[in-house]
Amino acid sequence: MVFIDLYRFRLKILLKDKALFFWTLIFPIMLGTFFWLAFSNITEKAEHIGKIDAALVDSGEYANKEQLDTFLQSVSGKDGNIKLREVSEDEAESMLEAGDVCGIINVSDKISLEFKDNGMQQTILKTMMDSYIQNEKLIMNIIKNNPEKLDAVIKSVSEEHTYNVEKSAASGDMDVYIQYYFALIAMSCLFGSSYGMKNAKDIQIMQSDVAKRRNVAPTGRMVNVLADFLSAVTVQTILFALLFIYLDIFLGINMGNRYGYILLAGFLAGVTGVGYGYVIGLLIKCSENFKEGIMRASTLLMCFLAGLMVGNMKYFIETNAPVINKINPAAVISDSFYSLCVFGDVKMYARCILTLVVMSVVFFGISVVCIRRDRA
Amino acid sequence: METVIKVENLLKRYNELIALDNFNLEVKEGEIFGLLGPNGSGKSTTISCILGLLKYDKGNIEVFGKKMSPYEYDIKRQIGVVMQNVAVFDELTVYENIDYFCGLYIKDRSLRKQYVKEAIDFVNLGDFEKFVPQKLSGGLLRRLNIACGIAHKPKLIFMDEPTVAVDPQSRNNILEGIKKLNSDGATIVYTSHYMEEVEKICTRIAIMDKGKNLAIGTKEELKNMINLGENVSIEILDFDEKYIQDIKKLPNVYSVEYVNKNLHVKYTKGQRNLIELLDFLRERNVEFGHVYSELPTLDDVFLEITGKELRDGE
Known part of the structure; x- marks a missing residue:
C-alpha cells in the first residue's frame, strides 16, 4: 500500500474512535465551558466593585494631617477609588453596621481601620492605607536621616503605586484565570497520548490480532509506525485547533493573535502527547485498561502540577522544586502559551518549544527501540 | 509436488x-x-x-x-x-x-x-x-x-x-x-x-x-497406524453385564462397555464382526434396538496416539 493510503486509513480509524474523541476534545470543551462559567462570574463581580464606600472619623490630632488630607483627596477624588464621607464616630459605627460603608478610617494621633466583614473592597482599602502609612514613615525617616535623597524617594514612591495594571506588549490577556485555560490545553494535548497508546497496541504482535495481521504483511514495520504516528499527530493538531477556536472565539478568552506560534506550540504539544502514549503503551506490560488508567492518571497528575486544579500550584513548584516544572510536559506546554500570550516573551517561548522537541525525540526514540524488540 | x-x-x-x-x-x-x-x-x-x-x-x-x-x-x-x-x-x-x-x-x-x-x-x-x-x-x-x-x-x-x-x-x-x-x-x-x-x-x-x-x-x-477397525453400538434396554466377558472373547474384539443403555464394542481388523455379535445376542435372547457401525474416526486416532480426548485439552 502506498504510504498515503496507510496514513489516510489510520486517520479514519483514529477519528472514528469515539472514546478518544471524547477525552481529547469533548471533555476539555466541557471543562473549558465550566471554567468560563465559573470565572466569568468572579470577574464580573470584580469588575462591579466600583467605588469603595468608607467613613472617615477625623479627630484632628494627626501629626502630618496636611499630607494625609492630600492623599485622601487624591484617592477619593473624581478618578479615585474611594467614596469618602467624613462623619462622627457614632455615625460611622451605625453606617458600618447598616452596611452603608465597608470600613472606617479612624484618624487620631495614628491611623487605624475598622471593618465588619472581609472582602475585596476591605482588602483594597487596607492595602491603600497600609501603603500610605509605610510611605509616610519612609519619607519621615529620609527627612530625618538623608534629606538630600528626599526628591528621589518621593519620585520613586509616586511611581510605585499607580494602582493601575500595566498590560504587556503581547495582545493577550492579563486575566488571572487564563492560566487555567492554558493548563486545560496542555491536558487536551497530553490526552492525545490515547492515540499514541492505540497506535502502540496496533503494532505490537503480542498485544493485538490486528497487529499480527499487519506484521505478517510485506509492508515495513517502520512504515506502518510512521504512518500511524503522523496520523495521530494530525488528529491531535486538528483537535487542538478546534479547542483553541472554541476557547478563543466562542468563549471569548483572549489568547492573543500570534496564530503561527500558537499552532506550532499546539502541534509540538500534540507530538509530545502522542509520544508519551507510545511510551506507556510499549513499555508497560499489562492489560489495556490498566495502561489506560496509568496514562490518564499520570496525565492528570502532570496537569495538576501545572495548575489545572489549583492555580498557584505551578508557582509553588517553581519556588520549591523548579526542576519539576522543567520536565513536566503539561507545565512546559502551559508555559509556552503563557510566555507567548501573556508575557509576549519569545525567548521563553522558544525555550519551551525546544524542551517539547527534546521530549518528543526522547519519547519517539524509546518507542522505536521498544518496537524493534517486540518479537518474542 | x-x-x-x-x-x-x-x-x-x-x-x-x-x-x-x-x-x-x-x-x-x-x-x-x-x-x-x-x-x-x-x-x-x-x-x-x-x-x-x-x-x-x-x-x-x-x-x-x-x-x-x-x-x-x-x-x-x-x-x-x-x-x-x-x-x-x-x-x-x-x-x-x-x-x-x-x-x-x-x-x-x-x-x-x-x-x-x-x-x-x-x-x-x-x-x-x-x-x-x-x-x-x-x-x-x-x-x-x-x-x-x-x-x-x-x-x-x-x-x-x-x-x-x-x-x-x-x-x-x-x-x-x-x-x-x-x-x-x-x-x-x-x-x-x-x-x-x-x-x-x-x-x-x-x-x-x-x-x-x-x-x-x-x-x-x-x-x-492404530490398531482399530470398526466401532459397533447397539441399543439394548435390558442387558446383563455378565455377557461382557463373553463378548470380549469373540474374534477381533478390542474393548467392550455398556453405557447409557448402549453396548459399545470396538474391533481391531477383521470381517463379519457385526454379524457374529448380533448372532451372539440372539442366541441369548437379548432384545436390541438400533444398531450402528462406523469406521474409526480421527478422534479414535487422537485418543490412541496421545492417550487423551482432544477436547480434554481445551
Missing part, C-alpha cells in the same frame, strides 16, 4: 517451558494440511514461527524454498493469514477493512479494488459492505476475517481455527470456501479442534501434542 513449507528441528522455549520440541513439518504445494492438537500443543506457536512473528531458539524454516525471516517481503507477499480471533478494525466498514489489509500486499489501486470486490463476493458479504464490524453477526464477522486474509490472492494460506464459535450453516459455507480456495491453487495450513472438519477437508494431517509432531499422514494412513 513442490515443498511449500519445510520446518526442521524447530525448538522454541518460553523461559523454562518448551513450546516446540525439535518439531518437523513439510507441507506440499496444493495440500490442505491439517494441524491437529489440543490447546497448548504448539499449533499457534508453529504458525507464528513460520510467519516470522516469533523468534525461535533453534531449527530452520523455509517457505517457498527460501529461509523465512520477518524481512522476506517477497515470501510474505504470497502468504495470507486468517487469525483465530477476528482481527479487523472496529472503526472501518467491511469494505474498508478488506481494502486496508489487501492494500498491505497490493499497491496497485485498481487491482486492489478488483481483488476487494472478489473477496467480498467470495465470502458473500455484498449486502454488508458499508457495515462496521459491530453490526455484524458472529458468522458474518468470521467471513470478514477470512476475506481480510485472502483478498490479495495468496498462494499459501494459514487458517488458525477459522470456524470457532460459528453456527453450523456458516461453518459449512466456510469449509466449502476453503475447498474452493484450494481448488483455485492455494496451499492451505488449517488448524482446528474440530476433528470432523479436519477429516472432511484436509488432504494430510499432523497430530501435535506438547510441541511434538506425533503422527503425520493422510487420514487413512493415520487410521491404519
Whole structure:
C-alpha cells in the first residue's frame, strides 16, 4: 500500500474512535465551558466593585494631617477609588453596621481601620492605607536621616503605586484565570497520548490480532509506525485547533493573535502527547485498561502540577522544586502559551518549544527501540 | 509436488517451558494440511514461527524454498493469514477493512479494488459492505476475517481455527470456501479442534501434542497406524453385564462397555464382526434396538496416539 493510503486509513480509524474523541476534545470543551462559567462570574463581580464606600472619623490630632488630607483627596477624588464621607464616630459605627460603608478610617494621633466583614473592597482599602502609612514613615525617616535623597524617594514612591495594571506588549490577556485555560490545553494535548497508546497496541504482535495481521504483511514495520504516528499527530493538531477556536472565539478568552506560534506550540504539544502514549503503551506490560488508567492518571497528575486544579500550584513548584516544572510536559506546554500570550516573551517561548522537541525525540526514540524488540 | 513449507528441528522455549520440541513439518504445494492438537500443543506457536512473528531458539524454516525471516517481503507477499480471533478494525466498514489489509500486499489501486470486490463476493458479504464490524453477526464477522486474509490472492494460506464459535450453516459455507480456495491453487495450513472438519477437508494431517509432531499422514494412513477397525453400538434396554466377558472373547474384539443403555464394542481388523455379535445376542435372547457401525474416526486416532480426548485439552 502506498504510504498515503496507510496514513489516510489510520486517520479514519483514529477519528472514528469515539472514546478518544471524547477525552481529547469533548471533555476539555466541557471543562473549558465550566471554567468560563465559573470565572466569568468572579470577574464580573470584580469588575462591579466600583467605588469603595468608607467613613472617615477625623479627630484632628494627626501629626502630618496636611499630607494625609492630600492623599485622601487624591484617592477619593473624581478618578479615585474611594467614596469618602467624613462623619462622627457614632455615625460611622451605625453606617458600618447598616452596611452603608465597608470600613472606617479612624484618624487620631495614628491611623487605624475598622471593618465588619472581609472582602475585596476591605482588602483594597487596607492595602491603600497600609501603603500610605509605610510611605509616610519612609519619607519621615529620609527627612530625618538623608534629606538630600528626599526628591528621589518621593519620585520613586509616586511611581510605585499607580494602582493601575500595566498590560504587556503581547495582545493577550492579563486575566488571572487564563492560566487555567492554558493548563486545560496542555491536558487536551497530553490526552492525545490515547492515540499514541492505540497506535502502540496496533503494532505490537503480542498485544493485538490486528497487529499480527499487519506484521505478517510485506509492508515495513517502520512504515506502518510512521504512518500511524503522523496520523495521530494530525488528529491531535486538528483537535487542538478546534479547542483553541472554541476557547478563543466562542468563549471569548483572549489568547492573543500570534496564530503561527500558537499552532506550532499546539502541534509540538500534540507530538509530545502522542509520544508519551507510545511510551506507556510499549513499555508497560499489562492489560489495556490498566495502561489506560496509568496514562490518564499520570496525565492528570502532570496537569495538576501545572495548575489545572489549583492555580498557584505551578508557582509553588517553581519556588520549591523548579526542576519539576522543567520536565513536566503539561507545565512546559502551559508555559509556552503563557510566555507567548501573556508575557509576549519569545525567548521563553522558544525555550519551551525546544524542551517539547527534546521530549518528543526522547519519547519517539524509546518507542522505536521498544518496537524493534517486540518479537518474542 | 513442490515443498511449500519445510520446518526442521524447530525448538522454541518460553523461559523454562518448551513450546516446540525439535518439531518437523513439510507441507506440499496444493495440500490442505491439517494441524491437529489440543490447546497448548504448539499449533499457534508453529504458525507464528513460520510467519516470522516469533523468534525461535533453534531449527530452520523455509517457505517457498527460501529461509523465512520477518524481512522476506517477497515470501510474505504470497502468504495470507486468517487469525483465530477476528482481527479487523472496529472503526472501518467491511469494505474498508478488506481494502486496508489487501492494500498491505497490493499497491496497485485498481487491482486492489478488483481483488476487494472478489473477496467480498467470495465470502458473500455484498449486502454488508458499508457495515462496521459491530453490526455484524458472529458468522458474518468470521467471513470478514477470512476475506481480510485472502483478498490479495495468496498462494499459501494459514487458517488458525477459522470456524470457532460459528453456527453450523456458516461453518459449512466456510469449509466449502476453503475447498474452493484450494481448488483455485492455494496451499492451505488449517488448524482446528474440530476433528470432523479436519477429516472432511484436509488432504494430510499432523497430530501435535506438547510441541511434538506425533503422527503425520493422510487420514487413512493415520487410521491404519492404530490398531482399530470398526466401532459397533447397539441399543439394548435390558442387558446383563455378565455377557461382557463373553463378548470380549469373540474374534477381533478390542474393548467392550455398556453405557447409557448402549453396548459399545470396538474391533481391531477383521470381517463379519457385526454379524457374529448380533448372532451372539440372539442366541441369548437379548432384545436390541438400533444398531450402528462406523469406521474409526480421527478422534479414535487422537485418543490412541496421545492417550487423551482432544477436547480434554481445551
